[in-house]
Amino acid sequence: MSVCRVSGVRTVEQLPITASSVFAFLRSERAGRAKRSDVGLILAAVLLVTLPQVVPAADNPKPESPPAAPEPTVTVIDGGAVRGILGRTVQGADGKDMGRVVDIMVDPAGLIRAAIIDFGGFLGVGSRKIAVSWNALHFARAVKNRDDIKLEATRDQLKAAPEYREGNPVVVIGSTGALEPLDFPLATTPEK
């Protein structure tokens, strides 16, 4: 599963990007911005060291535990190649506004399984949080052009989805608009 669908963008990697590490990076984006100046120096140094390891963005990095390294590793990703998605608007297949991303669901292996979006309603009345399959979301334009995240479903396909509640079984809307229950305790193997 491609974490950030950025085909063609070259990223510098020392270890396969697991979904959780990218998400952690996304979450820390704001904090990182403040220290951009000194990060720049580090980036330059790291770039020199890791230049031989420059690889095209992997299409399907398998999550695996990183080898025990004595030194903490540093991953450098081009600033335009990734972007935080918390609070970003989601657009449906028909171009209609679907709500905003408010949370991400991961399984014990660290794979992102679903995004929680705050869906529908008007001025907070009638909106509810529903889970959509991570595979049904497309981020290419959202990352490159600060555009909306695209969801392969329409509002009417999402209307029947039950509200997401912590602790309850999570019903995830897939790209076909079908409901697929997401069973976390058993989800130790990657889907597909």
Add this chain to the structure above:
Amino acid sequence: MPQRRGPSVRSTRGLDWFVFFLADVQTGFGPFVAVYLTTEKWTQVEIGLILSVSGLTSLLGQVPGGALVDWARSERLVAGLAVGMIGVSALVYAVWPIFPVVLCAVLLHASSSCVLGPAIAAISLGLVGRSMISRRLGRNARFASIGAGVAAAVMGTFGYLLSSRAVFLVTVALAIPTILALACIRADDINADRAHGAIPRTDGKSPSTSSIAVLASNRPLLEFALVVMLFQFANAAMLPLVGSFMTTQSASWAPALIAACMIVPQIVVAAMSPWVGQRAQSWGRRPLLLIAMGALVIRGMLFAFVRDPHLLVVIQVLDGVSAAVLSVLIPLIVVDVTYGSGHFNLAQGFVGTATGLGASISMFFAGYLSDRFGNEIAFLSLTASAATAFALVWLIMPETRPRIADAQE
């Protein structure tokens, strides 16, 4: 007998516009807080915490807010400061959305709102006196309703075209005409004793104010608080339940229909509340209260069984009827039952707490019932509460309209 003269036109108009702009400032950005903080990458846990703090403060702050207005000698000053504080908190949301700062802003915003409700009623009572207060409250309700409608439209447009941050800056800008309108109300038109529900004295001595304990044993006040609590318990969750139902039915039309469900009652209130103010004087309070509770009972029953989304919007006319009656009658009946005590605003705060308590239990209760047993059961349970409120008004609530001689003070 002192020479009675009406308030100047300037003060009356000032109050109109103050109520209008205050509705903009007060209700304007509330719904946008959650969306805005989401765009600022706040987590749902933090946003939930902020909203709970806000809700709890507006619940617990009502009685102290009312007491503050009773204590203050200048309602204008108190109201002006409260508006200023809301402006500051809106500015803080816009420029510095980090947790500790927003927490302070929320506390500031919620506690200011607790003061403003009683302050408007106090200024109105201080301006026009008891004999005219019913019409004045009708007029207030009209301007507040138009103000809230205009606010929703303006803020919605700014939020949609620019960003949710812009909504907060618009609120800051609107605080300025609010304070200007307040400044137009002439201080010497407001009789401070009258504003606190004390009998005005002309001999220069401070008025006799009965103790708070007398208020607590004021039976009609307690009964009325119970009635409005049951009313809010039945009423508050209805629109959110209808809204969630709509988003599960026709997701593409739901936002427009929910918007219509919110606008229709506003229009009804704007059209109807001056009439309520007149009728409260000619018919008395009880018939109108029965209309408000009856409208809620019918609305709850209809919501339980009607499925057509367009009809649901039409049913919201009944929401407008209840809202128009209660926005006039809540302060009016509190005036009736506390007149002479000098604790009018404290009593308003007390009834406000009852209202808020009913509303917050309502959301919790109806959400639970709707999850477990479905919408019909939830609506029917809310209707049962409305019917209880109706029965209480019918059986125990006394007519509180003063006899003509009393109203002349």
